[in-house]
Amino acid sequence: MRFTDGVRWIVTALGTGRSRSILTVVGIAIGIAAVALLTAIGEGVRSYVMTEFSQFGTRIIGVSPGKNVTGGIGGILSSVRPLTVDDADALRRIPAVETVIPVVQGVGELEFEGRHRNVKVMGVNADMPAAWNFRVAQGRFLPEVQAGAASSPYVVLGHTAHQELFGDRSALGRKVRLGGRAFRVIGVIEPKGDMLGFDLDDIAYIPADLALQLFNRESLMEIDLTFAAGADMVKLQADIRRRLIDRHGREDFTVTTQDQMLNSLDSILSVLTLAVALLGSISLLVGSVGIVTTLTTSVQERRGEIGLLHALGAPRQQILILFLGESVALSLCGGGIGILILLACKGVALVFYPAFPLTPQPLYIALALLLSVGIGLLAGATPAYRASILNPVDALRSE
Amino acid sequence: MVLASGLRPDSESRPDSESRSAPVVRLSQLNRYFQLGDQTVKALDGVDLVIETGDYLSVMGPSGSGKSTLLNVLGLLDRPTSGDYFLNGRLTTGLSESELAHHRQIAIGFVFQSYHLIPRLSARGNMELPLVLAGWSPAQRRQRVDEMLDRLQLSARADHLPRQLSGGQRQRVAIGRAVMLKPSILLADEPTGNLDTHSGAEVVRILEELNQEGITLVVVTHDQALGARAARQLRMVDGRIVMDQRVDSGAT
Amino acid sequence: MRFPDALAFALQVIRRQRFRTAMVMLALIIGVSAVNLLTGLGEGARRYVVGEFSSLGKNTLIVLPGKTETKGGMPPLVGEAPRDLTLGDGLALLRIPGMQSVAPLIIGMAELSSGGRVRDSLILGSTSEFFRIRQLKVKLGKALPDQDWDLAAPVAVIGTQLKKELFGTSSALGKWVRADQRRFRVIGILESKGVALGHNLDEVMLIPIASAQTLFNQAGLFRIFADVMHERQIPAVRQRMLEVVKARHDGVEDITVITQDSVLAGFNRILRLLTVAVGGIAAISLGVAGVLIMNIMLISVSQRTSEIGLLKALGATQSTIRNLFLGEALLLALLGAFAGTVISELLLALGRLSFESMPLQTPLWARLASVSLALGTAVIFAWIPSVRASRLAPVEALGSGQGV
Structure with missing residues (x-):
């Protein structure tokens, strides 16, 4: 039998029980749409989160004090072996390292002419805007300081902090009080927005050494390094380790690359996407029960036709393929409609809620179609096999 | 989807010359038993039969005498329990399922009492089904089917669905389908059973015409009048052939 | 028709169509037990987390140094204050x-x-x-x-x-x-x-x-x-x-005082939302099961036209026939929902045996929702086929069933 004849056969067969075929297709379409939508949302969330985290740049290596499984929060805790601003300066001399930022983080109350504002306080240095892709809207950022020299009491305000304290007035050159000490405002950062519910604009930036004094700490919470594109990561990490071990006498710190962090985040989110896809495929499972039912009924009703095919000398595998073809056609139609539903949702989202994280990807769409073909084959297998082994004598008699 | 079946219009595999000389059908000590509960029903009981090329046989007998079983076995739809069946000189017992299917395709044509037309296909669609299954191209099919429609005076009805055709027309479509690939033997099971006298006569005329062109014809029937038309008349009772009578060809 | 007779009629049909009954049951079982199992897991996780936090004691307050006014209400759990x-x-x-x-x-x-x-x-x-x-x-x-x-x-x-x-x-x-x-x-x-x-x-x-x-x-x-x-x-x-x-x-x-309640309430809300979302996604499958019910009822109506014609000839009214078909779907849904509930309860009980610390239990609302969704979809999707059956003209219905 020719391919086109096979297709025509299948189409006319399905067209005969039209309402039945349509309902079966609807079942599969709902299932595929559920899976496709959920993966698209999962993918959307994943790429949203990844973009959020990559906005600080991707060529970042973090060094935090302490070596322990406690992971991320190590830097916040007190430690008997601190990371210092001098450590940061030492790392700056490693080739391929472009910027080094000592980081101390805390909260404090800013005061200006009787107005108060509790803000986050970041102790950093002059490298920060370049390293984290921040732009200064007014004035300038913290100045470079000679290694070992004390910084001047300057502060750079985030957009929100500036608004709250100064409103529309210029803040440049004004003195604000923070933790009982006077700081001169020398710049305002451009609005940066929220990151995962964390307001990046309600922040005051001061020199790291002053932040250590302010918070009465010995240790930095983290040292962030950025490095030149194309640098050898392995060598770079080894250099950082060696340099710090030379200074500390042992490895009492943890080096994490942004890549590693992004990768683990990425894999977590991918697993989540897979999990919601599995949830959606429950519907697909029910949809394939629908195919099994329709096709089995169809085989029962068309026993005479199957007998005739036998009598006309159609080999068993041909009958098998014809019925499998009906099953695959149903599920493929369902898959196509499911994807149309997905695209329609995307369209609606684009018009009414553009920020909604819905990212249909060609790869996933192709996979969804492949999945529907697979479901067709699986669901069709039993009924089609039963059609192919039907005893022709019984089948012909049944009419 | 394209299943190789050696049958292509350009290379029609007719039985080769040496088997051509052999009888179309030779049955020797053929048995077909059915198990009904703890009882064994002998539907065919030691049947010996030779059908020569061009024979016109009728098989008659009461219900349950084994006529239909004989027809099914002859048509390779059913396998004998024991005994040998040579089709065109070739032993068919022991052939695989797909080999049997291939023989049904090239050597055997069926005509059923209830026509067995596919309701969703037009007269043309039903008729060309064997060619479709054999993988003929649409152009080749069209030519062959047009000839057949013309010959069966169905050209005007080519695009009608079975339910839009009369009983006689339906059976003519079924006959056209059965002989589309020029089988060596045509098996007809009560071909006029569902038809009025006039349409029945028309169907019989066509079948006999085909027989005169060389197709071996076996008709199973209850109808005495129809059975009496055959040149060779078999009578079956309880799975045995109790009468095998050649009648002068002058009977027509 | 009296109710017991109608029930017997539906049961007999369901028994006769064993394969289709099995398939509808299977679909409903998958749907109902998926809803129950997933909400059960979600609820278990919620109770587990709440239990963990409760180890702190209900009367405990936590004082953190520092204070922020940033929106979002996240307390400054980390960091330093002057x-x-x-x-x-x-x-x-x-x-x-x-x-x-x-x-x-x-x-x-x-x-x-x-x-x-x-x-x-x-x-x-x-x-x-x-x-x-x-x-x-x-x-x-x-x-x-x-x-x-x-x-x-x-x-x-x-x-x-x-x-x-x-x-x-x-x-x-x-x-x-x-x-x-x-x-x-x-x-x-x-x-x-x-x-x-x-x-x-x-x-x-x-x-x-x-x-x-x-x-x-x-x-x-x-x-x-x-x-x-x-x-x-x-x-x-x-x-x-x-x-x-x-x-x-x-x-x-310049301090923040948080109560256990404020931390817990956040977690509670998130996990409850998650449970509802997961249950909702699973419930889509009940919609698909509904489509299957509709399909099977349509097939059933088309195969039983002569039976419907006979019933009409014997004086059955349109509403009787509609109710017979609706009742058949409802009975199927009831059986499927019941089996699904039983299966999910068994699986969750098995889960509780294996993970003693996880209080896996389908919340009451989810149980009620899954069963009533199953019954609801059955009625909604069986409506059109049932009405179609009831409107068949007796002559036409009796006349069908003859071969081509």
Whole structure:
């Protein structure tokens, strides 16, 4: 039998029980749409989160004090072996390292002419805007300081902090009080927005050494390094380790690359996407029960036709393929409609809620179609096999 | 989807010359038993039969005498329990399922009492089904089917669905389908059973015409009048052939 | 038609169409049990987390240094503030009426060594009250001594995992552990409690608060835990705490006081939402099952046209026939929903046996929702086929069933 004849056969067969075929297709379409939508949302969330985290740049290596499984929060805790601003300066001399930022983080109350504002306080240095892709809207950022020299009491305000304290007035050159000490405002950062519910604009930036004094700490919470594109990561990490071990006498710190962090985040989110896809495929499972039912009924009703095919000398595998073809056609139609539903949702989202994280990807769409073909084959297998082994004598008699 | 079946219009595999000389059908000590509960029903009981090329046989007998079983076995739809069946000189017992299917395709044509037309296909669609299954191209099919429609005076009805055709027309479509690939033997099971006298006569005329062109014809029937038309008349009772009578060809 | 007769009629049809019955049941079972299982898992996770947090005690307040006004309401769980929380603050809190007990906390990291074995570990500096508030039990030896907060006694209580890593199988009580330049004598070993509030308490060393201050050279506290005598006093005491510390911090309100409820409520809301979402996604499959029911009823109607014609010829009204078909679908749905519920309950019971700490249980709303969804979809999707059956003209219906 020719391919086109096979297709025509299948189409006319399905067209005969039209309402039945349509309902079966609807079942599969709902299932595929559920899976496709959920993966698209999962993918959307994943790429949203990844973009959020990559906005600080991707060529970042973090060094935090302490070596322990406690992971991320190590830097916040007190430690008997601190990371210092001098450590940061030492790392700056490693080739391929472009910027080094000592980081101390805390909260404090800013005061200006009787107005108060509790803000986050970041102790950093002059490298920060370049390293984290921040732009200064007014004035300038913290100045470079000679290694070992004390910084001047300057502060750079985030957009929100500036608004709250100064409103529309210029803040440049004004003195604000923070933790009982006077700081001169020398710049305002451009609005940066929220990151995962964390307001990046309600922040005051001061020199790291002053932040250590302010918070009465010995240790930095983290040292962030950025490095030149194309640098050898392995060598770079080894250099950082060696340099710090030379200074500390042992490895009492943890080096994490942004890549590693992004990768683990990425894999977590991918697993989540897979999990919601599995949830959606429950519907697909029910949809394939629908195919099994329709096709089995169809085989029962068309026993005479199957007998005739036998009598006309159609080999068993041909009958098998014809019925499998009906099953695959149903599920493929369902898959196509499911994807149309997905695209329609995307369209609606684009018009009414553009920020909604819905990212249909060609790869996933192709996979969804492949999945529907697979479901067709699986669901069709039993009924089609039963059609192919039907005893022709019984089948012909049944009419 | 394209299943190789050696049958292509350009290379029609007719039985080769040496088997051509052999009888179309030779049955020797053929048995077909059915198990009904703890009882064994002998539907065919030691049947010996030779059908020569061009024979016109009728098989008659009461219900349950084994006529239909004989027809099914002859048509390779059913396998004998024991005994040998040579089709065109070739032993068919022991052939695989797909080999049997291939023989049904090239050597055997069926005509059923209830026509067995596919309701969703037009007269043309039903008729060309064997060619479709054999993988003929649409152009080749069209030519062959047009000839057949013309010959069966169905050209005007080519695009009608079975339910839009009369009983006689339906059976003519079924006959056209059965002989589309020029089988060596045509098996007809009560071909006029569902038809009025006039349409029945028309169907019989066509079948006999085909027989005169060389197709071996076996008709199973209850109808005495129809059975009496055959040149060779078999009578079956309880799975045995109790009468095998050649009648002068002058009977027509 | 009387109800029992109608029921018998439907049952007989269902029995006759065994395959289709099985398929509809299968679809409904998958749908109903998916909803029940997934919401059961979600509910289990929620209860587990709530249970974990409840180990803190209902009457516990947590004081954090610093305060932010950023939207989003996330408390400054991490970070530093210019003005330290001090032991003096803690003692002042203790004097508030209605306050039961107060435990200051410093957390730090240090390298511990004992007999050649070395390990970096989390160190908690606190007081004997900390054991009570966090419901820590000592497996061997005793807890931190009940003494003045300023006394830097060189004693330590260690977690079971840390004990294993530093001392192996030999006894640890009375042995010395070195941390930085100081030595601590092990006086107790904690009962294993697993991970709680993100800290694995099996891997920590607890020392007196004053010892921690000297070890880390730091006066400021990381947290203060405060237990109130009665739950109803929480709002008043909380207000008083803010005032007391404000007075001590030169009139600046620079602390955050969170109650367990506020933390818990957030988690509760998130997990409940998650449970509903997961259940909702699973419920889509019930919609698909509904489509299948519609399909099967349509097939059933088309195959039983002559039966319908006969019923009409015998005087059955349209509504009788519609109700017969609707009843058939409803009965199928009922059977499927029942089987699905039973299966999910069995699986969850099995889950509870394997994971004793997880209180896996389908919430009542989910059980009711899954069953009523199954029945609802059955009625909705069977409606069109049933109406179609009831409207068949008797002659046409009787006339069908003849072969082509």
